Amino acid sequence: MLREMKGISAMVVVQIATAGLNILFKLVVADGMEPRVLVAYRLVFATLFMLPLAFIFQRKKRPEFTWSLFALAFLSGLLGAVIPSTLAVTGIALTSATFASVAGVLSPLITFVLAALLRMESVGLGSRQGNAKVFGTVLGVGGALVFIFYRGKDINLWSTHVDLGNPKLHDSSNHHDQISIIGVLVVFGCNFSYSLWLLLQVKISTRFGGPYWNATLMNMMGSIVAVLVALCWDMDFREWRLGWNIRLLTVAYAAIVISGMVVAVNAWCIASEGALFVSVFSPVGLVIVALVGSFFLNETLHLGSIIGTVIIVGGLYLVLWGKNKEMKSTIPTTSDHVETNKTSKDVTLSNLPTLSINVP
Incomplete structure (x- = not known):
């Protein structure tokens, strides 16, 4: 019971931290920071933070540095860091922090497809587990369409008239009621890239020595690409200035809290409770972002967005239920309970990715 309470508390903290990142992304883009510069700084800071941790905690697991390893790290950094991070920041700027969080829940469904x-x-069509996964995926897509195209009645939780992301309050009455189709495509592009990265990890993660080295090499190669892209996009070095402001806070938060602490906590929870335990907490982040977004960013909630979110979460849990049942049915019966439990956890970890568009 004590271990489960620690796991629950840890995952709630993770969801709060991840929700905070989406809010900060919205604020820093509204402050005028170039998204590509933000991503470059984030990955550089993340590399500097993760490299000492890799040497401290996984020194004996240090991989053999070869050209093949660096090529895989480059591909991992591109799919898992540069592309999804850039698209995530841009997508949040074009839509809302709430929509980006809702779309993030679709990542396991996209990965499954x-x-x-x-x-x-x-797929296992014809079995209860297979049908649950397919039906859950269809529900997830349907929920996303409802969220995007159906508005319904406005739901005002409170009237604070606070908009930290837009100093000129109410200059455009429909500013928060519209979701850019381009923004939607950008957000889903982020999830698509992240899903490809998850599938890549199933094949190559063991070659990196451990999760800390994996994250370090991914961030290192990703930072090189991100810096080059940002410099080629805009050579104005004034964009790279960091002061004691929201820009430095966002970069440090994304690198240290998300790429460092959240990665470590997720790894601990997966090792002790399994990936399914981590996955089921994603709706907590949705609620936090929706509440904070409506309070501080003046993001209006609609009946359609709530209905769409409920449908998406329902589809997610159907897929997770089907996957969990499938994993249990594939475990051979043996008298060695410890070995059986270990096998179950390894299979689940390989096939059931955690939920977040905020990559390490």
Whole structure:
């Protein structure tokens, strides 16, 4: 019971921290920071933070540095850091922090579809588990369409008239009631890239020596690409100035809290409770972002967005239920309970990714 309470408390803190990142992304873009510069700084800071941790905690697991390893790290950094981070920041600027969080819940569903198309995942049509996964995926897509295209009645939780992301309050009455279609595509592009990265991790993660080295190499290669892209996009070095402001806070928060602490806590929870335990807490982040966004960013909630979110979460849990049942049914019966439990956790970790668009 004590271990479960620690796990629950840890995952609630993780969801609060991840929700805070989406809010900070919205604020720093509204402050005028170039998204590509933000991503470059984040990955550089994350590399500097993770490298000592890798040497301290996984020195004996240090991988053999070869050209093949660096090539895989480059691909991992591109799919798991540069592309999704850039698209995430841009997508939040074009839509809302709430929508980006809702879309993040679709990542496991997108991963399941891609894995099935690449024959890395069995669909199992005709079985209860397979039908649950397919129906859950359809529900998730339907919920996303409801969220995007159906507005419904406005739901005003409170009237604070506070908009930290837009100093000129109410200059455009419909500013917060519209979701840019381009923004939607950008956010889903972020999830698509992240899902490809998850599938890549299933194949290559063991070659990096451990999660700390994996994250370090990914951030290192990603930071090189991100810096080059940012410099080629805009050579104005004034964009790179960091003061004691929201820009420095966001960069430090994303690198230290998300890429450092959250990665470590997620790894601990997955090792002790399994990936399914981590996955089921994603709706907590949705609620936090929706409440904070409506309070501080003047983001209006609508009946359609709430209905769409409920449908998406329902589809997610159907997929997770089907996956959990499938994992249990594939575990061979043995008298060695410890070995059986270890096998279950390893299989679940390989096939059931955690939920977040905020990559390490």
